[in-house]
Amino acid sequence: MPELPFTLDQLRILKAIAAQGSFKKAADLLYVTQPAVSLQIQNLEKQLEITIFDRGGRKALLTEAGRLLLEYCERILNQCDEACKAIEDLNNLKGGTLVIGASQTTGTYLMPRMIGLFRQKYPEVSVQLQVHSTRRTGWSVANGQIDLAIIGGQLPGDLENLLQVIPYATDELALVLPSKHQLSNKKELLKEDLYKLNFVTLDSQSTTRKVVDKLLKDSGLDIQRLKIEMELNSLEAIKNAVQSGLGASFLPVVSIERELAAGTIHKAFIADLEVKRELKLITNPSRYISRASEEFKKNILPQFASLESPLRKI
Amino acid sequence: MPELPFTLDQLRILKAIAAQGSFKKAADLLYVTQPAVSLQIQNLEKQLEITIFDRGGRKALLTEAGRLLLEYCERILNQCDEACKAIEDLNNLKGGTLVIGASQTTGTYLMPRMIGLFRQKYPEVSVQLQVHSTRRTGWSVANGQIDLAIIGGQLPGDLENLLQVIPYATDELALVLPSKHQLSNKKELLKEDLYKLNFVTLDSQSTTRKVVDKLLKDSGLDIQRLKIEMELNSLEAIKNAVQSGLGASFLPVVSIERELAAGTIHKAFIADLEVKRELKLITNPSRYISRASEEFKKNILPQFASLESPLRKI
């Protein structure tokens, strides 16, 4: 590691003298006294073993070595200015990158709207959305690869303590039927009716599937008795299957807004059952919170948060 | 003039930590204690209002802002290193420019040899030769456009005090005749013989001409009685004129070495007259002496200096 033979202050002084042609004027410009300028230049000359200025006449003139040094000096100081500006931009959300994590559902149906809003407000901050499983998302937040994330499932126990988990919204998992299904006419269903249905579900590894299974089980249903027509690994595929009359499914309401409006899919009401899950915001409190992340959490997320979420209260 | 929000030392520390992944290791690398490193980074973070490192686990990790700053940091430090190297090269005569002044005669016949020698020793120093009148050369040395010069005439009075003038060599101004001239056969001439000659001279403005006129006058000759066939402004032209039998001339011996060796010109001896002038080295003591200039004066010039010159004694 080489020693540094000069300081930025010395370079700043050098530049000022070169520009003003005088030690005194440079001192005035920099709001210091003239001896301060003299001594710093003397130090610089001693360190580099060169003469930088000819102090002959009324004005200070650069020597050859001085001109050479000045060239580098200007380049270095420009880089410094640039660095400052870049950092400032980052602070003012005029640059930088925000990395957001999400599960399949929120990533597909919720995040795009939020990110749109954010980008509208801060067009110079680039946003990266990473859609992964709850588990992987959790770990990414833990090791800093993701700034913040919204998940709908349960975190592994060890992460639960490490991360900050804030209830964010309630996501209803609606029972949806093909519009032409016989039960679509009934105003209300009962739990028991579920045994009459053929289900098209997410594959058993998915978080959403696990959540649904657990809720049904907790409400006293025997999930073994439910008939599963097929397992798919994409919500869109399931929606298509339901619309094609292949069976029923529990799907997040956020994912079927369009289809409900168009009437291509039917949402059933179950009188004695509510299938809901908590969407949670997770962040890593032991890590650096970027300005962008802070801003997203404070001003974007609340607009989409449910009334009960702590985020609302901010 | 903007304030500088960081120092080079801080950047150096930042770089070291980023490279080592640890405050402590960086401290060891830089031969300082760990608190010194911690405090400087804290200052940096405070100044820029950013967090640079995540000090979570066992190793320090850069934040986004930290990575951004590091990029600039490396560029800035590289520029600093380059600057040092450039300055060092200049000090070691591996770069830079030496500007030498000379009059017509020395510039044409003496300097090329000296510069050749210098360039052989320091091929990376570029040398510029400026041939001008004694007067203009003197002024150029005075205001720093020329590092050093060799002149054969008299400096204007005001410059005489301002510059350092060192006798350098004696330049004999030989009387030369066409080889087939009748007087070329005589072993020795006398002053009186000069009245019998037709002269081809430099124009009356030239320094060399003035010097010759003065010397002849001082030795008791009536220069009005000398027959001047023609006045030319180039030594080469005069040499050609003499060789063509058009007349005699007083020429610096250094300018006719080749012609004497070839026998195309004849050098006459005058028993009771010596026409000699002092060549002088001039420098500006109130100005910065470049390493190259110093070196030229100390090690190149003496090889061509006459025995009496103070330069010999160095």
Added chain:
DNA sequence: GAGTCTCCATAAATTTAAATTATTCAAATT
């Protein structure tokens, strides 16, 4: 050319900043 003005250098004193030692705190490893 003597006097005045400017500008830079120098010296001593003050102020400011940075480094060190010693200690505490927290996380990670055993």
Added chain:
DNA sequence: AATTTGAATAATTTAAATTTATGGAGACTC
């Protein structure tokens, strides 16, 4: 749980830069 390692903090020491005050040298004035 105990030990180790790395970073933060506090107090002291050390070093460095700035200021005030002063002296000197060249340039402009009259």
